[in-house]
Amino acid sequence: MTAAGPLRIGFIPLVDAAALIVAADKGFAAAEGLEVELVREASWSNIRDKLAIGLFDAAHMLTPMAIASNLGLGHIKVPLAAPVSLATNGNAITVSAPLHAQLRQEAEGDIADPAVSARALAALARRREAQGLEPLTFGMTFPFSTHNYQLRYWMAEGGVDPDRDLRLVVLPPPYMVESLREGYVDGFCVGAPWNSIAVDAGLGVILHFGCEIFSCAPEKTLALRKVAAEDAFERTAALIRAVIRAMAFIGEADNRGEVAALLAAKDRVGVDAGLISRTLEGRLRIDATGATRSRSDYLRIGAAGARPAPVEAAWLYAQMVRWGQAPFAPQSLRAAVEVMRADLFDAAGGAIAPIAEAPGAIGAFSGPAFEPDAIERYLDAFAIGKKI
Incomplete structure (x- = not known):
């Protein structure tokens, strides 16, 4: 992260980018002394590559992608820091x-x-x-x-x-x-x-x-290059606080219409505000007849769940091992967990964040319970997989 100038933050046009969009467009970032330029991208590979080479200072990123970057899976190894969880489920x-x-x-x-x-x-x-x-x-x-x-x-x-x-x-x-x-x-x-x-x-x-499928799936994170996040910590901390305040704003039901309107802008998500509002409610049309399905946990964007959880990184790493994306190794598990920078979150936003929700079980609809201290035993319980 550079010492001066606007923060360039890449995002994909998805509703779970809401905290970054609201932080920039509602003024929470400016209140922290930050000038933010949000850059809309079409693909996750663009997000990853531009963050890796420094064209982006931060990014809206798939949480497993941040872990893969730390492990050097599918791309060059670029250590990242994930100090805020932007969304669960969705x-x-x-x-x-x-x-x-x-x-x-x-x-x-x-x-x-x-x-x-x-x-x-x-x-x-x-x-x-x-x-x-x-x-x-x-x-x-x-x-x-x-x-x-x-x-x-x-x-x-x-x-x-x-x-x-x-x-x-x-x-x-x-x-x-x-x-x-x-x-x-x-x-x-x-x-x-x-x-x-x-x-x-x-x-x-x-x-x-x-x-x-998974009741509590870690979906998106705020990602920064590790060295930049640490070397320019005051700027990192300001961004974390802006995102936390944006999440608190999003969490108020009375603000839903305004949030939906911000996300509906053509250079943001760029779709109908009413559709976005229904998404934030967790009320989706499921077929051409207009039938709807509602779940309050369909998409969770909230300051109380923003603190990164190491158990989520361990679970994601286990999925990578199950499907042959990585061999199991204790050092790789440690590297995966180290992506989730709760220490940065606490140092930056602990004073303004609500009491963090204790991360619950991932909660798969079927199959064995996840055991973060016994990943190989957990994986051996599955009949289908590509474990190396």
């Missing part, structure tokens, strides 16, 4: 209308149950293979993302091997809907607002909220 699995109809035909039980839909997907995948049809294709936003891990976990619990029985492809969030329209994918997992846009366009059906 994703959904959307499928095309034809695929939803096929899953309903295969389902033995309520398709709203992830265990039922996963088994229906497995039956459909076997049927397609027997008929010599192309495997189904699902989009996700990045290999190191909760979107990838939510899809894989859900599929595997039903008996689908996501690396054998179908295809997973990487797509930037803004391109998901058009890819569904063109038939390039049969479904996807992405953050808001792109699931709702697919529904409103009559192209997709929201099958599951991400919080129905």
